[in-house]
Amino acid sequence: MILKKQYLIATIFLILITTSCSKESIIPEIEIEEEIEEEVGFVLKPEETKSYMVNPNATEETVALFYHLKTISKNKFIIGQQDAFNAFYNNNSGESDIKKTTGSDPGLLGSDFMFIADDLNDETSGNWFYQQEQIIKGDVIEAYNKGMVNIFSWHLREPYEGTDFYTSNMTDHQKNNAFKSILPGGENHEYYKQKLQKVADVATSIIGNDGKLAPIIFRPFHEFDGNWFWWGAAYCSPQEYITLWQFTVEYLRDVLNVNNMLFAFSPDNNFNSEAEYLDRYPGDGYVDIFGMDNYGDFNNQGLFGVNNANAKLQILTTLAEEKVKIAGFTETGYRVTSSNAPIENFFSTNMYNAITENNNQIAFMMFWNNDSNGYYTPAPGLPDTGDFIEFANKPKSLLQDNLPNIYKLPN
Secondary structure (H helix, E strand, O other), X not given: OHHHHHHHHHHHHHHHHHHXXXXXXXXXXXXXXXXXXXXXOOOOOHHHHHHHOOOOOOOHHHHHHHHHHHHHOOOOEEEEEEOOOOOOHHHOOOOOHHHHHHOOOOOEEEEEOOOOOOOOOOOOOOOHHHHHHHHHHHHHXXXXXXXXEEEEEOOOOOOOOOOOOEHHHOOHHHHHHHHHHOOOOOOOHHHHHHHHHHHXXXXXXXXXXXXXXXXXXXXXXXXXXXXXXXXXXXXXXXXXXXXXXXXXHHHHHHHOOOOOEEEEEOOOOOOOOHHHXXXXXOOHHHOOEEEEEEXXXXXXXXXHHHHHHHHHHHHHHHHHHHHOOEEEEEEEOOOEEOOEXXXXXXHHHHHHHHHHHHHOOOOEEEEOXXXXXXXXXXXXXXXXXXXXXXXXXXXOEEOHHHOOOOOOOOO
């Protein structure tokens, strides 16, 4: 009798609801809940973060950086620029060009180990290369103190004469032997270890105002699917590339005890499938970040290029989801010069849509550096300045002034 009475009350209550509310007002709520549940998906827990990283002994700040980049990628992306504190359009020094334009520095600073590890750096105060080392270290510390992300590429010069990294300037002997020569057992392997020692010395000397080591993202041997660098696909086999990558990580991590690095794997855009992207992949234990450099798809390619770039970033997103890594757009842009006019809505439409459409989860993107003759990000008063400001103010865009505290794990 009690059960029948409860059933009757429930039935009457359901009738009242369905007669007082339209079908349309109920179903959308259910759909919204389902969408929210789908968006959440895997949630990285702070205490589990280390288990997905290359270095289980990473510093607390480096673990926090991995965690926040992974978390940010769910809904936002950080805007960055190479050499933002020291490379300016028209040599108009001072604040970064992005800050001049938007009022905020970029959220990520790109740097390079090229001058730091140069053969001519004798580590004396009057040496130009050593002076560049000090400038770069100062920039990285400033970025860390501001709560920005730091990422390093490495235009490593070939080991025979130490003068070039572009194959167009190298002899056939250099092109065909440089990479093989620095592999374990190769004639220049000890030379390469000395270069890694220099990288380690600098990485472990970048200390912020808080007394902590500044974490950095390191992406060696980038754009390896092209042939313009001596580590390109024409000059080493997939297994040789994998061997050197694994050695590099193990030597820095296990021998030189560098614990403030995340490692980024970043080909150019010469892939159209997951299998092609992973052709030279060294393994989950050696990569924290799936990256891509891509200028070609944005060079006056219109919607076709935007869709191509978006599809490639989808591949990175999928891999990062499957392997609990981070997806990053490690280099991109379109260089405007006196003979290379701006592209209409390049930033607010082309770039933004390529990064965000189809639920991509890209933690950061980086424009290349401005210089005296051209720019990748506009200074104030240029034809595309307003378009860049619109891009920076988009819902998913992050600059330095609205970053979370990326170097502290939540409790």
